[in-house]
Amino acid sequence: MTSLLPLPVHPHGEKMKAETKCPNCGDNVTIRDYKQSTVVCENCGQILKEEIKDRGPEWRAFDQKEEQNKSRGGPPVTETIHDKGLATLIDFKNYDSKGGKLSSERRQVAYRLRKWNKRARISNSAERNLAFSLSELERMASQLGVPRSVREIASKIYREAVDEDLIQGRSMEEMISAALYTACRRAEIPRSLNEIAEVSRVPLKKIVSGYRFMCRQLDIHLPPVDPAMFVSRFASKLNLSGETKVMARQIIRKAREENLTSGKNPTGIAIGAIYIASLKCGERRTQEEVSKVAGVTSVTVRNSYKNIAEELNLTVLKEEKYGS
Template sequence: MTETKKKKERTCPHCGSTHLEFEGDTLVCTECGTVIENSVISSEQERFYSYEDAVKKGRHSFTSQVVPKTRTERRNLHLAISLIDDLINKLHLPHFIREDAIKRYKQLMREKKLRKDIVPAIAAALVYLVCRRSRIPLPLQRVAEESGVPKSDIVKNYSEILELLRLEVPPPSIEGLAMFLAKKADLQPKTVALSRKIASKLKNEISQIGKDPNGVAAAAVYTAAKRKGEDVTQEEIANIASITSITLRNQLEGLRY
């Protein structure tokens, strides 16, 4: 079998496409932007780079048919996928969140040119957005911490993405956030259930006094923990909720249940 034929049969380890091109010494998938090889090597030493660990779990297909046309677009897409993968792993999110976030990124490519310097903020905003649309409780502050992107930058890009893609996002589930925080605090099932009940009662407080949903959920969890005699401090709940102890105390003072 000739070397030429081997190259024709090679597929992208990330999306399975056979549309591969060399850009100088770099072999790139023109479908998803994955850098497959960083230098030309002999057939005896063939191996894949960059997404080798990720593809061990299987190949993935994308519903979006947007194909990056320029070298910059391909590299930015590759960077976005890498950042989304990293964030998904850190947050232990389900695979479909990854798929949807990447699909949304490719849709954004239709709407505007995406500079490399804003790709990290866009990737973080997309993961948060997809979780919100899927009703997966995920504090914005935690996304900021795990991605290393300032919360203000995530919010800015989140709002712009909603406008560009004309998406609607349901309001955050206070009950879901409360259960998420209670489980993360390793509280008893009865306390988790009470946290949800209290959070449900407190939902009206958000519209009435403009409370932050994450803070309300944390207050519900702490209140439930105290009622059930759980040995947990305000500082511990605040840390889990990615808020300060002062913020939690203020939330507790402003809420009545």
């Protein structure tokens, strides 16, 4: 197949030459056209290969200045490491680049390099405290299963708190837990304060206090938590069907229209709606089972579902028939 189209241009302004001989003219100079995903001969324009992979960067630049700002080597900068991932790490294995063992003299040199590199990475108490706090954030976020983007947001919020000297007089665990909860709220990731407290090393009361203090001092304004955000995760843990999930969301929407969610615990509202929907759809779950997935007590489930059922005039099967 021969094409007399003009020579293609790389999306980033580069010509990528390939070692492929053209069967038409015998020329060895070929160009990869990443817009068309083809390899073409520079001399005659014949298409030599189709559906090639783009090996260029994931970003685009429209001028030289933008290209210089975006170009990088190595992994991108991250807020989740105290030095933002810019420091050099020296491996503790005493092997060279070819896999051979280091001699005793070179092992001593490598040991000194590791020691001074570690000291250079954390040179003062502020960096030491930041490294400890961000490692604690990584531990809690891993247990909660939150995505990397939320960890980046939490790290940035905590760094702002450190810059404003808000950590003084409060524990680092308290403030990093508050930053993680704030990041979950900002990213609309359904994680309750009780869940944060379960993986944190400080009590719930201190996390709430730190969260309010941080939002007030950093001027952070977050919308109220939507109870419907918890429905999918809680219902999936209870192995409920999609029909039950849809009905639970409908109950929450009606409760919101009647202003029943204002000032109430969103987790309690969500779990009460799920319990009602499970009874209506014939997928009975006991109050104890429902309370465990949300980290609340059976009393909270009972009070929540009774309040919703009475205010919305919902007819549900009697609790005594199934037990709690």
